[in-house]
Amino acid sequence: MKEFLEGSHAIAEVIKNVRPGVISAYPITPQTHIVEDLAQIVANGELESQFVNVESEHSAASVVLGASATGVRVYTATSSQGLFYMQEVVFNIAGMRLPVVMTCANRAISAPINIWNDQQDSLSLRDAGWIQIYAEDNQEAVDFHLLAYRLAEDKRVMLPVMVCMDGFILTHGMETTDMPEQEKVDKFLPVYKPLYKLDPADPMSMGLLADPDYYMEARFAIQETMRESLGILTEISKEFNNIFNRDYGDLLVEEYEVKGADKVIVAMGSVCGTIKEVIDEQRAKGKKVGLLRIITYRPFPYARVYEALKDVAKVAVLDKAVSLGAYAPIAVEMKAAFFGKKKGPKVISSFVAGLGGRDITLETIHEVFRRLSTKEVNSDFIDLKPELLKEEYGD
Amino acid sequence: METNSLFKSGHTACAGCGQAIAARLVVEAAGPNTIIANNTGCLEVFSTKYPETAWGVPWIHSLFENSAAVASGIEAALISLGKKDGINVIAQGGDGSTGDIGLQALSGMLERGHDILYVCYDNEAYMNTGVQRSGLTPFDTNTTTSPAGKLSSGNVRPKKAVPEICLAHGIPYVATASAGFVQDLTRKVKKALSIKGPKYIQIHVPCPLGWRHESNQMLSVAKAAVETGLYPLFEYESGILSGSRQIVPKPVEEYLKLQGRYKHLLSNPEEIKKIQEIADNNIKKYNLRVVP
Structure with a gap:
C-alpha cells in the first residue's frame, strides 16, 4: 500500500x-x-x-x-x-x-x-x-x-x-x-x-x-x-x-543511459537521483552521458562493472568518502575492475563531493562532467570553498 | 575426573590452574541446562582450541570485553523463543575483561536486569598476555607492567572493588568465592542461579605462573588469601551483607611469602604494614573475625 x-x-x-x-x-x-x-x-x-x-x-x-x-x-x-x-x-x-x-x-x-x-x-x-x-x-x-x-x-x-x-x-x-x-x-x-x-x-x-x-x-x-x-x-x-512487482535487476548495479554513452558517472546512494536529473537534461540536448549506479559495494561486482563500461571512453567516479592518501573507495574498485583488461575507459577520474553533508547540487554534477577531460584526476574535490582554504593555508 | 563432565579434561591449562578448577565447579553446579558466554582470556584459550572443546554445555566466545552483552542477547533470544525458564545463562571472564575493558558491558547487563549470572575468575592480572597488571591487581604486587624496582614496590593502587561496583547497581546477589573453598563456591553458584535477575560472583583463582608458586600449592595459596583477610568471602543479598566466612586472622606474611610476586616485600616491613592494614580493614568491614 x-x-x-x-x-x-x-x-x-x-x-x-x-x-x-x-x-x-x-x-x-x-x-x-x-x-x-x-x-x-x-x-x-x-x-x-x-x-x-x-x-x-x-x-x-x-x-x-x-x-x-x-x-x-x-x-x-x-x-x-x-x-x-x-x-x-x-x-x-x-x-x-x-x-x-x-x-x-x-x-x-x-x-x-x-x-x-x-x-x-x-x-x-x-x-x-x-x-x-x-x-x-x-x-x-x-x-x-x-x-x-x-x-x-x-x-x-x-x-x-x-x-x-x-x-x-x-x-x-x-x-x-x-x-x-x-x-x-x-x-x-x-x-x-x-x-x-x-x-x-x-x-x-x-x-x-x-x-x-x-x-x-x-x-x-x-x-x-x-x-x-x-x-x-x-x-x-x-x-x-x-x-x-518491483524490479531491481541483478541488484548489483543499475545502468542509466549507459548504452552508447561516452561519459559516465559512477556513484552510489541518494546522489544518483540528482545525477539522473542531469543525465536526462543532457541527453535531451543530445549529449551522450550516463550513470552507472553501484548498488552492491560488497561483494564488489567487478565483472558486471566491466561489462557495463568496457566501451565507454571516460568515466567519472563520484565518491562521498575518501581514503586519505589513496584513491577514494569506489574509485579504487573501478581502477581494479579495468586493470590489465583489453577494453575499458581511456580515463577513470576520481572526484570527491558531498563530505559532511555539503549539498551535491545539479551544478556539482555539471562540474564533474566539465572536469572529466582527457587528463585523469585522482580524488579531485568538488565544491571546495576557496575562501576557507585561503584562511587555512594562506595564498 | 568424571568422563561425562560438563567441563572435560584434556584442555591445555597449566598444572595447578585455579581458574580451570573454578570453571569446572561453576558449570557442574549450574548443570547441563546452561548456556555460557565467555570473554577472551586464558579460560577461553585453553578450553576451546579448534577443533576441540572442553565444554559439555552450549558455549560461545565472541570478544575480550563483551560476554555480558552477548549473554544479554542470549537471554533476550531465549525469552523470544519462550525457552528462558529452566535455562541458566552465565557470562564469564577474567578480572581484566570483567573489571577493566568489560566493565561497561557488565554495568549495562546489571542495570538492564537480565536474568544472568556473571562469573569473574579473578587471578589479579592479565595472565593470558604474560602477567600484566589489571585494575584488580592488589597493592604492591609485582607484575610485568608494575614491576618492583629501586623506585617502586610494585602495583601502586589497591584492588578495584568490582563487587561493590556491582552492588551499586542494586542487583539481588553479589558474592565472592575462592578456588580454595570448593563447597562454598558450589553453594554460591547454586544459590545465585536460584535467584531471578542479574547476579555477580567473583572467584579468587590462583595462577601458579603469574603468582609464582608451585603448582601443587594452589589450594594452600587460595586458602591463605582468605585466612589472612586479604580476600574476604562474603555474600550480599538484596544489597545487605548476609554472610561472610569467619576466620581467625593470620598475619598477611603467611600469604605473601608463598608467592614470588611478593618476594620483594619480605624485607620491607613498611610495605607489609600497609598490606596488613588492607586486611584489617576487610576484617572489620565484612565482620570476618571469629567471635570467641
Whole structure:
C-alpha cells in the first residue's frame, strides 16, 4: 500500500513485518528515528520482540550477536561513530557467520565532528565481511531490508548484511513509499531456521581459537561465499520482483543511459537521483552521458562493472568518502575492475563531493562532467570553498 | 575426573590452574541446562582450541570485553523463543575483561536486569598476555607492567572493588568465592542461579605462573588469601551483607611469602604494614573475625 512516510518510519514499519525476535540499538543521529519508531511499535504491542536498550553500540552489536547465535532473527541500526565503536563486533559477527541485518544511516566521521551525510562510515568497514547494499531512495531502502534478510539467512550465504541509506537525505526525507504487505513479506521471507544454535539440547561451542593450522580456511570460506553471493543477489532479486512487482535487476548495479554513452558517472546512494536529473537534461540536448549506479559495494561486482563500461571512453567516479592518501573507495574498485583488461575507459577520474553533508547540487554534477577531460584526476574535490582554504593555508 | 563432565579434561591449562578448577565447579553446579558466554582470556584459550572443546554445555566466545552483552542477547533470544525458564545463562571472564575493558558491558547487563549470572575468575592480572597488571591487581604486587624496582614496590593502587561496583547497581546477589573453598563456591553458584535477575560472583583463582608458586600449592595459596583477610568471602543479598566466612586472622606474611610476586616485600616491613592494614580493614568491614 502506498503511504507518504519519513524514511526512518518506513524502515521501522518494514522491520516490524520482518518480525525480529531481538532488537538492540544505541541512539546516534541520524539513526535515531528508526529505533525510536521501533521502540514505540514494540511498546504498542504491534511487534512481539525483545527490545534491548544498551549502554553502547559495542553492546548493541554484541547483543544481536548473542541473540543470533541463539537462533533468532535480529536487527540493529547505527551511524558514523556508532558503527566505528561497534567495529570490533562487526568483524566478529561476519567471522562467526551470523545472519545479522543492520541499517547504517550514513553519516560523516569525526573530526571535525559532523552529524550530516556522507558515506565514510560504512565504506571504512568494507573489509568487515558484511554484504553492503546502498539505497537510492526510501522505496529501495525498505525493499533492500527484505532482500537483506533473505540473503543473510540463505544457507549458501550465512553472512551479515548492512543496508546503507544516506543519513537525513533518506532517513529524514518524506517519500511516497509502497509499503510491503505482511502476507507478501511472509511469503518472501520464511521463518528463520538456523543451521546451528546455542541450545542445551544439542550443546556446541562457537567462537573457538583457530591457530595457524585452521585460521586461513575460515577466512577463505567467507571470501568464497562473497563471490558466490553475487549470483545469489540476482536470484533473490528476481524472486522479490515476482512477489512485489518491483524490479531491481541483478541488484548489483543499475545502468542509466549507459548504452552508447561516452561519459559516465559512477556513484552510489541518494546522489544518483540528482545525477539522473542531469543525465536526462543532457541527453535531451543530445549529449551522450550516463550513470552507472553501484548498488552492491560488497561483494564488489567487478565483472558486471566491466561489462557495463568496457566501451565507454571516460568515466567519472563520484565518491562521498575518501581514503586519505589513496584513491577514494569506489574509485579504487573501478581502477581494479579495468586493470590489465583489453577494453575499458581511456580515463577513470576520481572526484570527491558531498563530505559532511555539503549539498551535491545539479551544478556539482555539471562540474564533474566539465572536469572529466582527457587528463585523469585522482580524488579531485568538488565544491571546495576557496575562501576557507585561503584562511587555512594562506595564498 | 568424571568422563561425562560438563567441563572435560584434556584442555591445555597449566598444572595447578585455579581458574580451570573454578570453571569446572561453576558449570557442574549450574548443570547441563546452561548456556555460557565467555570473554577472551586464558579460560577461553585453553578450553576451546579448534577443533576441540572442553565444554559439555552450549558455549560461545565472541570478544575480550563483551560476554555480558552477548549473554544479554542470549537471554533476550531465549525469552523470544519462550525457552528462558529452566535455562541458566552465565557470562564469564577474567578480572581484566570483567573489571577493566568489560566493565561497561557488565554495568549495562546489571542495570538492564537480565536474568544472568556473571562469573569473574579473578587471578589479579592479565595472565593470558604474560602477567600484566589489571585494575584488580592488589597493592604492591609485582607484575610485568608494575614491576618492583629501586623506585617502586610494585602495583601502586589497591584492588578495584568490582563487587561493590556491582552492588551499586542494586542487583539481588553479589558474592565472592575462592578456588580454595570448593563447597562454598558450589553453594554460591547454586544459590545465585536460584535467584531471578542479574547476579555477580567473583572467584579468587590462583595462577601458579603469574603468582609464582608451585603448582601443587594452589589450594594452600587460595586458602591463605582468605585466612589472612586479604580476600574476604562474603555474600550480599538484596544489597545487605548476609554472610561472610569467619576466620581467625593470620598475619598477611603467611600469604605473601608463598608467592614470588611478593618476594620483594619480605624485607620491607613498611610495605607489609600497609598490606596488613588492607586486611584489617576487610576484617572489620565484612565482620570476618571469629567471635570467641
